Amino acid sequence: MRYRVRHRNRYQYGQPVSLCHSHARLLPRDTLNQQVLSARLTILPVIEEVHERQDLFGNRVSQFSIDELHAELNVSAESEVEVRPTRVDLENDTVWDDGLEIPLKTRLYCRPSLYVPTGNADIRRFACGFFKAGRGLLESINALNTLIFHEFVYDQNFSDVETPVGLVLSEKRGVCQDFAHLMLATLRSLGIACRYVSGYLETDPPPGQPKLMDADASHAWVSVFVPGTGWVDFDPTNGLLPSERHVTLAWGRDYGDVVPLKGLMTGVSQHALEVFVDVTSLD
Structure with missing residues (x-):
């Protein structure tokens, strides 16, 4: 199955923010049964650079900073992925004991x-x-x-x-x-x-x-x-x-x-968060 996923986080601040440093985990990862066909991040206010890295667990992390006065932050991810069925044979089991070897x-x-x-x-x-x-x-x-x-x-x-x-x-x-x-x-x-x-x-x-x-x-x-x-x-x-x-x-x-969006900001003590998610089948 192929899907289009849209995920938008909107922060509205009680008063304008002068600086924020953020980490987003909003871009999906490849797995044994999932392939990411495309993925992009859109940030408002518009910024010049987004740095992407992998964290300890192999997740995609997008880092960015905004150093201008803003009263609202919108971070949107749009991705297309293909997910293949997984087949787990519950009959092909391992006997449990508390000495199972863990890599x-x-x-x-x-x-x-x-x-x-x-x-x-x-x-x-x-x-x-x-x-x-x-x-x-x-x-x-x-x-x-x-x-x-x-x-x-x-x-x-x-x-x-x-x-x-x-x-x-x-x-x-x-x-x-x-x-x-x-x-x-x-x-x-x-x-x-x-x-x-x-x-x-x-x-x-x-x-x-x-x-x-x-x-x-x-x-x-x-x-x-x-x-x-x-x-x-x-x-x-x-x-x-x-x-x-x-x-x-x-x-x-x-x-x-795996928090989708987190970071530090200056110039504000209160904010409201709205999250919008839409998953659409493309098949």
């Missing part, structure tokens, strides 16, 4: 991070209900993915980025970001390497299929390292394994590593 470069995704701390006893007990000696690793992960979908309530008014994963577990509600963080915390409590994936969902579902939550918005899901197989994606918000309807933007240890 050195992957161990970064086993460690606690800003929004996914480890050491929560409730989360550890929650995890032990899925992962038992002799049970398949993919089977256990998929059971966790399915339970979050069926038993947790999607509630846009419940949380923000600072909401602790322990509260998400106890209240059984949140949004895609919360469910991804909870799933990461659950897996990492048992030493399983996993990463946070940010991206998008196809806006219009195929005929006969239900509309997925978070359409026309940024989305988040989880990718888990399975020894002998590699990285396998799971979407706990929708209870499925992502395939050609999920467009990957970036990944990291948690949301803090």
Whole structure:
């Protein structure tokens, strides 16, 4: 499937800003099943230079500065990507045990991070209900993915980025970001390497299929390292394994590593942010 993705962030300031330094992660990356055909960033006020680099995780980072007085900042990304279906055979499983070998470069995704701390006893007990000696690793992960979908309530008014994963577990509600963080915390409590994936969902579902939550918005899901197989994606918000309807933007240890736009500014204390996302199928 080919998609056109438009993602615009608009900041309106309470008073004019004289200087800002920003980092944007709004240009998608290539993956094993995704090819970026084109991608461009448009910034208003117009600036002369945008420097692009890759971060620690291989994400595309666009850096820019504006050193003129402005009351509004618009950063828009328009990309075309081709996403191929992924085929994961859940029957071709690896028996789980707490001694599974994790490659050195992957161990970064086993460690606690800003929004996914480890050491929560409730989360550890929650995890032990899925992962038992002799049970398949993919089977256990998929059971966790399915339970979050069926038993947790999607509630846009419940949380923000600072909401602790322990509260998400106890209240059984949140949004895609919360469910991804909870799933990461659950897996990492048992030493399983996993990463946070940010991206998008196809806006219009195929005929006969239900509309997925978070359409026309940024989305988040989880990718888990399975020894002998590699990285396998799971979407706990929708209870499925992502395939050609999920467009990957970036990944990291948690949301803090993939914030779409962040930076420093001078001359303002308050601002309002509006986000506009549109995903259109080109097939």
